Amino acid sequence: MPGLKQLAQREDLMSAGHRACAGCLPMTAMRQILLSAGKDTVCGCTTGCVEVVTTIYPYTAWKTPFIHNAFENSAATISGAEAAYRSLRKQGKIDKEINFIAMGGDGGTYDIGLQALSGAMERGHNMLYICYDNEAYMNTGIQRSGGTPRGTATSTTPAGKVIPGKQQYPKPLTDIMIAHEIPYVAQATPGYPKDMTDKIEKALSIEGPAFMNVLAPCTRGWRYPMEESMDIARQAVETCFWPIYEVEYGKIKVSRKPKEKVPIEEWLKRQGRFRHLFREENKHIIAEIQAEVDRKWDWLLKREELSQS
Amino acid sequence: MARRLILSGNDAAAEAMRQIDPDVVAAFPITPQTELMHKFAEFVADGDVKAEFVLVESEHSAMSATVGASAAGARAMTATSANGLALMWEIVYIAASMRLPIVMPVINRALSGPINIHCDHSDTMGCRDSSWIQLYSENAQEAYDNVLQAIKIAEHPDVLLPVMVTFDGFIISHTAEVLEVLEDAEAREWAGEYKARYSLLNTDDPVTFGPLDLQDYYFEHKRQQVEAMKNARRVIQEVGEAYGKLSGRSYDLLEAYRLEDADTALVALGSTAGTTKVVVDELRDAGRKVGLLKLRAFRPFPGAEIKAALGGVKTVGVLDRAISFGAPGGPLEKEIKAALYGGEQTVGNFVYGLGGRDMSMGDIKSVFDELDAISAGTQSVDEPRFVGVRG
Numbered sequence: 001m002p003g004l005k006q007l008a009q010r011e012d013l014m015s016a017g018h019r020a021c022a023g024c025l026p027m028t029a030m031r032q033i034l035l036s037a038g039k040d041t042v043c044g045c046t047t048g049c050v051e052v053v054t055t056i057y058p059y060t061a062w063k064t065p066f067i068h069n070a071f072e073n074s075a076a077t078i079s080g081a082e083a084a085y086r087s088l089r090k091q092g093k094i095d096k097e098i099n100f101i102a103m104g105g106d107g108g109t110y111d112i113g114l115q116a117l118s119g120a121m122e123r124g125h126n127m128l129y130i131c132y133d134n135e136a137y138m139n140t141g142i143q144r145s146g147g148t149p150r151g152t153a154t155s156t157t158p159a160g161k162v163i164p165g166k167q168q169y170p171k172p173l174t175d176i177m178i179a180h181e182i183p184y185v186a187q188a189t190p191g192y193p194k195d196m197t198d199k200i201e202k203a204l205s206i207e208g209p210a211f212m213n214v215l216a217p218c219t220r221g222w223r224y225p226m227e228e229s230m231d232i233a234r235q236a237v238e239t240c241f242w243p244i245y246e247v248e249y250g251k252i253k254v255s256r257k258p259k260e261k262v263p264i265e266e267w268l269k270r271q272g273r274f275r276h277l278f279r280e281e282n283k284h285i286i287a288e289i290q291a292e293v294d295r296k297w298d299w300l301l302k303r304e305e306l307s308q309s
Numbered sequence: 310m311a312r313r314l315i316l317s318g319n320d321a322a323a324e325a326m327r328q329i330d331p332d333v334v335a336a337f338p339i340t341p342q343t344e345l346m347h348k349f350a351e352f353v354a355d356g357d358v359k360a361e362f363v364l365v366e367s368e369h370s371a372m373s374a375t376v377g378a379s380a381a382g383a384r385a386m387t388a389t390s391a392n393g394l395a396l397m398w399e400i401v402y403i404a405a406s407m408r409l410p411i412v413m414p415v416i417n418r419a420l421s422g423p424i425n426i427h428c429d430h431s432d433t434m435g436c437r438d439s440s441w442i443q444l445y446s447e448n449a450q451e452a453y454d455n456v457l458q459a460i461k462i463a464e465h466p467d468v469l470l471p472v473m474v475t476f477d478g479f480i481i482s483h484t485a486e487v488l489e490v491l492e493d494a495e496a497r498e499w500a501g502e503y504k505a506r507y508s509l510l511n512t513d514d515p516v517t518f519g520p521l522d523l524q525d526y527y528f529e530h531k532r533q534q535v536e537a538m539k540n541a542r543r544v545i546q547e548v549g550e551a552y553g554k555l556s557g558r559s560y561d562l563l564e565a566y567r568l569e570d571a572d573t574a575l576v577a578l579g580s581t582a583g584t585t586k587v588v589v590d591e592l593r594d595a596g597r598k599v600g601l602l603k604l605r606a607f608r609p610f611p612g613a614e615i616k617a618a619l620g621g622v623k624t625v626g627v628l629d630r631a632i633s634f635g636a637p638g639g640p641l642e643k644e645i646k647a648a649l650y651g652g653e654q655t656v657g658n659f660v661y662g663l664g665g666r667d668m669s670m671g672d673i674k675s676v677f678d679e680l681d682a683i684s685a686g687t688q689s690v691d692e693p694r695f696v697g698v699r700g
Contacts, residue, residue: 040512044377055520065509067380068519069373070399076370080335080377080385081509083361087332087383091359094510116373119366 001198007035011063018061020053023219023226025233026105026132027053028190033101033130036200039064041099042085044078046108047071049139049218050132072112075120075129078102082125099204100127106147107137110173121180121209128203128210131173134218142221146171149241150292151285152273154221159276164285169292177211178247184210186246188255191215191233195244195255202246215242223272232270238262240297245304252304261297264290311489311556318481321449321488322388322414322474323348325456327358328496331412332383332503335363335374339393340426341478342416346388368393372400379409380518382508384460386411390478391418391432398436404471405440405534407518410463410503411471413441414456417579417630418478419664427665428478430578430630433607434640436473440534442541443608445578446476450488451605454558457491457499461548464503467540477580479665491556499555538609545606562611564603565618567593571600573680574619576645577628578604581661581668585628588673599677604641612648624655624684626676629693630662638693657683661696672696 002010013034020027026049034041044067045051051068054061069077082100089095102120104113109131117129136154137143143156150169153159157166177185183206188196196214203210217233219226236242239262244255265286268274277285316324323345326334336346353362363378365371371387378385389397394415404411415433419425433443442462446452452474459472476482491499507516522530545562553559564582567589568574577585582603592599602618604611619625627646629639636643642658649656659676662668676696682688 039515042381042509042512052521055517057520057522057526060517060520062517063515065512065515066517067377067509068517068521069376069403073370073373073400076365076373077377077380079363079365079370080333080374080379081381082377083333083335083363083374084378084381084383084385085510087359087361087378088381088510090361091332096512098510098512115366116370119370122366123363 001201004194007197010035011039013039013063014054015061015063018054019056020049021220021226023229024049025190025218025229026050026134026216028229029132029214029216032190032193032197033200034064036197037099037101037204040096041101042067042078042081044068044074044081044102046074046104046113047139048105048108050103050105052139071108073116074102074104074108074113076116078127079120079123079125082127100125102127102129104131105138106131106133106135107145110146110171118180121177121182121211124208126208128200128212130212130214132214132216134216134221136221138218138221147173150289151277153276154273164276164282174213181250182211183208184246184248186212187242187244188212189215189233189237189242189244191230192237192244192256199246221273224270228270232267235262235267239264239267239293241267241293243297243300245300250307252300252307254300254304264293311491313487313489315485315487316449317344317483317485318449318452318476319345319416319483320348321453322456322476323352324490325453326386327352328491328493329384329457329460329500330358330497331360331386333361333363333375333378333385334387335365335371335378335385336387337365337368337371337389337393339368339390341418341482342388342390342393342414344482345414345416368396369400372397372404375411376400376404376407376409379404379411380407380509382505382510384503386413388414388416390416391420394432394436395420401436401439401441403519406530408469408537409471410460410469412456412459412463413471413473414452415473415475416478416482417475425664426478428480428630429663429665431632433473433475434631437608437640440470440538441608442470442472442538442606444472444474444605445607446474446481447580447583447603449481449484449486450558452476452481453488453490454552454556454560457496458548458552458560460500462541462544465544468537468544470534470537470541475579480580489556495555542609542611560605562606562614563618564605566601566603568600568602568618568622570598571622572598573624573626573677573684574600574602574622575626575628575673575676576602576604576641578607578630578641581628581630584668584670585673588670588677592674592677597677607641610644615645615648616652619649619654622654624657624680625649626657626659626680628676629658629660632660632663642693655683655690657690658693659696660693666697668696
């Protein structure tokens with residue numbers, strides 16, 4: 001696996017001048033994805049921030065082939081492109097190795113695109129699906145998704161006088177994909193670029209479907225200063241809120257085990273979307289979130305042990 | 310040398326697909342399309358075709374995967390009916406706007422609800438503004454012939470629009486008839502090889518498909534689709550003529566049946582056109598000057614050709630196998646009326662056959678009788694008539 005210095009010397013396949021916000025970590029994720037995957041890669045993305053900021057006609061920021069179809073069908077669209085590749089390759093009409101990467105935000109993956117994703121993974125296409133999870137429908141104005149954390153204030157789950165933000169915990173999407181028993185599933189974040197790019201290369205090198213869930217903080221939706229994006233992403237790992245790990249043919253390996261788990265409160269208090277949780281009457285929610293983080297982390301470690309035995 | 314076979318409409322369309330042997334077929338089962346896909350699955354399982362057969366988890370993904378495959382430079386096909394087409398709806402428009410020459414047999418079935426598996430045209434009529442070319446088939450022979458012609462029309466550089474080949478659910482799809490098919494070698498030569506101008510797989514010259522297209526370009530792109538649809542009229546005729554030289558069966562945008570000296574005529578789509586021909590023959594034998602205009606291409610709509618074909622007719626009855634709720638008439642009638650605007654004809658509208666309700670020869674004869682009453686001024690044409698409905 002190449003180091004960061006080697007990656008930095010590769011051609012940047014996402015051009016400058018796209019229209020993402022300063023501090024947009026989904027776009028950092030895109031750069032890391034393209035550096036890992038290289039130019040012989042077909043990318044597809046759901047409707048969402050990444051598609052919008054990179055493809056306003058007549059411009060495109062993509063130096064690889066790219067297709068945007070609709071909101072819920074990035075997995076199905078790329079599965080069709082991959083089927084075309086297999087067909088043309090079988091017929092001897094193309095011989096180069098090509099990677100197929102479908103992408104989507106949490107809205108396009110946890111919610112509206114889950115069916116197409118599940119179908120594509122079940123069918124066994126040789127493709128990688130990457131969810132850039134910024135924990136809400138950011139492109140349409142910060143509405144809650146199935147991936148939005150409990151307690152988050154969004155446009156559709158505002159911190160009201162009676163209801164303090166989103167009531168539900170997020171859908172365990174990565175576990176749902178593990179349950180598909182595909183060759184490779186991983187969680188990562190561009191906050192740990194080496195870990196993330198290694199996982200992308202591994203996912204692409206494995207024959208068959210692979211899935212990665214990538215936490216990608218959004219400065220506008222999470223309400224923190226834009227220069228803190230990378231740090232916020234890393235701290236999500238240090239709190240064990242977003243464990244980074246991989247599951248290769250069923251074997252779980254946790255990529256980073258913080259020596260000292262940072263209390264979730266430290267992470268929450270940096271983000272405006274959780275500000276209301278620090279009001280006296282809502283503080284119990286922070287305690288509950290901490291308990292849930294602990295429960296899930298402990299369970300992950302147990303599963304790692306079980307899967308290795 | 311043509312071969313004569315006994316095939317259902319579904320098997321006939323599957324046979325055309327076998328001979329075309331597209332690179333990718335993505336599909337999801339829905340009655341009455343299922344047997345087409347069963348047949349194609351047998352071809353795949355027996356190694357008779359090279360196509361990658363992608364068995365998706367919904368029609369939405371069927372159309373999405375077909376779009377992905379076509380954008381990757383493959384010749385890509387799917388097939389569906391009714392609710393399946395409705396679920397594809399969003400991507401049906403996107404396929405056309407990406408100018409992807411996808412061919413899709415649509416086996417006509419009534420849209421839910423209430424749920425019903427039998428024929429009417431509510432499914433494809435709902436897609437009439439989607440920028441897909443629509444070719445309606447009278448029988449299994451035409452279903453076969455239309456699929457073969459559709460790829461040539463769709464892939465023509467002046468067109469590059471997707472094509473729906475429609476045929477009536479059960480009435481055509483599940484009824485065996487004798488038809489002629491081309492020899493495999495002839496059909497393969499006819500189909501030729503599809504060479505896409507742009508492909509996702511060309512990583513040396515990367516292109517972006519499906520960009521965000523705002524106020525400053527969207528309108529121009531829509532305008533180009535209008536032009537492509539206009540070009541399709543000519544290309545459908547050219548392909549129909551070339552296919553005639555190959556097969557002995559020429560095709561046009563429409564077919565005028567005993568219209569030359571007709572006073573009254575019906576306009577019909579699909580299998581009912583075939584039944585109407587028999588009724589026209591019987592009434593002609595009885596001395597009545599009746600005829601039929603069978604519309605093959607509903608999109609693009611051949612208005613000028615329709616006006617010319619119905620030029621001498623005094624009273625026209627338009628048969629609609631779909632309702633446009635709240636509209637003054639059925640979808641076909643409104644456009645026929647628009648095409649005849651300024652002419653002398655009186656136009657009556659007859660909605661029939663919804664949810665598979667049979668349209669018998671007797672029913673068609675009674676429609677001709679009503680046209681006579683309209684000609685005589687004893688029946689009004691203010692409202693559509695509903696053929697064979699109770700209450």
